Amino acid sequence: MLLRRLTLCSRNHLDYRRRVCGFLTRPLTQVPKGRAHGSSFAHRGELRQAKRIVVKLGSAVVTRGDECGLALGRLASIVEQVAMLQNQGREMMIVTSGAVAFGKQRLRHEILLSQSVRQALHSGHNQLNDMSVPVLEARACAAAGQSGLMALYEAMFTQYSTCTAQVLVTNLDFHDDQKRQNLNSTLQELLRMNIVPIINTNDAVVPPPEPNSDLQGVISIKDNDSLAARLAVEMKADLLIALSDVEGLYDSPPGTDDAKLLDIFYPGDQHTITYGTKSRVGIGGMEAKVKAALWALQGGTSVVIANGTHPKVTGHVITDIVEGKKVGTFFSEIKPAGPTLEHQTQVARNSGRTLASLHPDKRSEIICHLAELLTERQEEILAANKMDMDLAVNTGLLPAAMLKRLSLSSAKLNSLALGLHQIAVAAQDSVGRVLRRTRVAHNLELEQITVPIGVLLVIFEARPDCLPQVSALSIASGNALLLKGGKEAANSNRVLHQLTQEALSMHRVKEAVQLVSTREEVEDLCRLDKMIDLIIPRGSSQLVKNIQRAAKGIPVLGHSEGICHVYVDSEASVDKVIKIVRDSKCDYPAACNAMESLLIHRDILRTPLFDQIIDMFRTERVKIHAGPRLASYLTFSPSEAKSLRAEYGDLECCMEVVDSMQEAVDHIHKYGSSHTDVIITENE
Secondary structure (H helix, E strand, C coil): CCCCCCCCCCCCHHHHHHHHHHHHCCCHHHCCCCCCCCCCCCCHHHHHHCCEEEEEECHHHHECCCCCCECHHHHHHHHHHHHHHHHCCCEEEEEECCHHHHHHHHHHHHHHHHHHHHHHHHHCCCCCCCCCCCCCCHHHHHHHHHHHHHHHHHHHHHCCCCEEEEEEECCHHHHCHHHHHHHHHHHHHHHHCCEEEEEEECCCCCCCCCCCCCCCCCCCCCCHHHHHHHHHHHCCCCEEEEEECCCCCECCCCCCCCCCECCEECHHHHHHCCCCCCCCCCCCCHHHHHHHHHHHHHCCCEEEEEECCCCCCCCCHHHHHHCCCCCCEEECCCCCCCCCHHHHHHHHHHHHHHHHHCCHHHHHHHHHHHHHHHHHCHHHHHHHHHHHHHHHHHHCCCCHHHHHHHCCCHHHHHHHHHHHHHHHHHHHHCCCCEEEEEEEECCEEEEEECCCCCEEEEEECCCCCHHHHHHHHHHHCCCEEEEECCHHHHHHHHHHHHHHHHHHHHHCCHHHEEECCCCCCHHHHCCCCCCCCEEEEECCHHHHHHHHHHCCCCCECCCCCCCEEEEECCCCCHHHHHHHHHHHHHCCCCCCCCEEEEEEEHHHCCCHHHHHHHHHHHHCCCEEEECHHHHHHCCCCCCECCCCCCCCCCCEEEEEEECCHHHHHHHHHHHCCCCCEEEECCCC
C-alpha cells in the first residue's frame, strides 16, 4: 500500500464544510490564469502566472542552528506566505524536511529524562553524573518526529483558516505505476478541496540512497530535492521553489574569492559550475539541487533556488519569487539572444575607464560627432520615431502629454544638436579640474580634483530626446552609462543608441554607453549595488519615488516635481508678459520646466493686460483652473483648481491672484517644487 497519512487541520465537520464552501465561493478574479503544462516559463516576470506551486523546505531552512529542533520563526513566516498564495487561488504543495531534527529533540529529551530517573533510583539521591546522549539513529528520529512536525504545521496553518494533509512517500511509490496513480489521485483531490498537502519521504523506513541509481529519464528519490522535482513533474506544477541556506547557485563555492551568484542558470552552463560541500544538515547539497532542478525543468516545471534562512528576506522570499522579482537563481531553458545586464554593466565599466582617461579634446570630438549624426541621420531617427508614435496612438494607452514627449521632429533634433555642441565645450574641464589645493608641508600639496563617478544608471520614461542628452553629459564627465528607456520609445531609443555608439567608436570606447533592452524590472536594476554607482531617474515624480524606494545601497539623484510658477508683477511690460507666458506654457507643455501656475498681481485684474492673457490662452487652447482667490473675484470663473500643487504637463494651468511680490514668493515657496520660477517686472 502507498505509505501516506492524511491529517486534516480541522476535525470538526461543520468547520471543514464552511472552509470548503468558502473556497468554492471565492471571487474568480483572484485566481491566476495558469497555462498549459509542457514548457517552463522563459522569464521571471511570467512566474506571476504560476497556479500550481511546490515549495521545498530544505533541512537547513526548517532546522535550528544546533540541528536539534525546528526554526519556528522561519517556519511561521513561510507558512504565512504559502497560506496567502493559497488564498489568492493558487494550488500550493509543501515538500518539507525536519522530521529527523524534531524527533532528535524529542528523543534526546526522553533519554536524558529516563537517565536522570534511573540514576536517582539507583543512588537514592539526585546527583547526576556521566549523563551522555547516545548517537541517535536517523530512522528512529524520523519516526518520533513525524507526528510532531505535522502537528506544528497543522497549528500554524489553522491560524489562516487553511487545511493541511500529510502525505508520506517512498521511492517505490513513484516506480510502481499503480502506487504513482494513487498518489497523483490523492494529491489532485486534496488540491481540489483547497487543502495544502505537506509531503515528506517516509524516513522511518526508507533504505539508504544508492549511488547512480537513476533510471533512464527518471530521477530516483534520494533526498527531498529529488522528491520535490519528481513530485512537481508528476503533478504538472508550474513552479518549484527550493529554499536552502544559500542565496542561490554560485559559479564557485560561496565564500570563495570571486564567487558570483547566478541570477539565471541555463542547462548548457553546467560545466561552468564548481560545487562546494553540502549543507550542515540534510543529505543533499547544491549539486543535488541543481540536478533535481534541471530534471524538473526538463519536465516542464520552472525552478527557483533561493535562501530561506536570511532573517531580512525570509518573510517575503516566496511571494517575491512568485511576483517575478530577482531573488535566488532562476532556471530557464531559453537563453536570451542579447547580453545579460551584468555583462553590459561590466563592459560599460571597462570601456568607461578608457573614456575617462581620454584627453578632453577627444571627449568633445565624440559629442560633436554625435550632434552631427543627429542632423545628418534625421530621416532614420524620425522613421523609427514614427513607428513608436503609430503604435502609441493605435493602442491609445498614452495620454496627450506623454505623446508629446514621445514625439520627435526636425526642430527638436536641431535643438538637441545645438545643446550637444554646448556640452562639448563644457567637456573641456569636466574631468581633472582642480577645485582646491592645500599645502600640507614642504614639497607636499593636497589637491581636490574632479573625477568620474563610475557607472551611471539613467532610467527615463517615453522621452527619446533624453537619450542623446544624457549620453553627451556622461561622455563629457567620463562616466560609463546604462540607459533604461520606456518601452513606448523602443525603436527611437534603439536608433539613437546606435548613433551614440557610432560616435564613441571614433576613439574606441563604443561600449561605454549601453542600452538595457532586456526584460529587467526597474526594481531589479536598483539592486545591483556592486555594479552601479549612481541612479538618475528622469520622469514623473512617481517614477522618482518608486526608484528611491527600490534602490538598495545605490545613491539616487532624484529631481523634484516640475511645478513651475510665473509671477506677473504690477509693473510688468505688456509685451514681455504675453511672450513669456505663451512660451513657458505653450511651446512644450510636457517639459518639466513648463509653467504650471500663473500668479498675477491684484492690480492687473480687470485691465487690458488681464484680458490679453485670457485671450491668448483661449487662442492657444489652454485650459485654465482658477485658484480660490481668483475664483472669488470673478462672476463666471473657470473650473476651480483641485490643488495649487499640480503638475499638468499639458495645455492646462492654474491662475491665482496675489497682493504683492512677497506674497507671490511665499506662494511659490509653499506650493512650488524649486524647479524653475519667473518674476516678470520692470522694477529691478
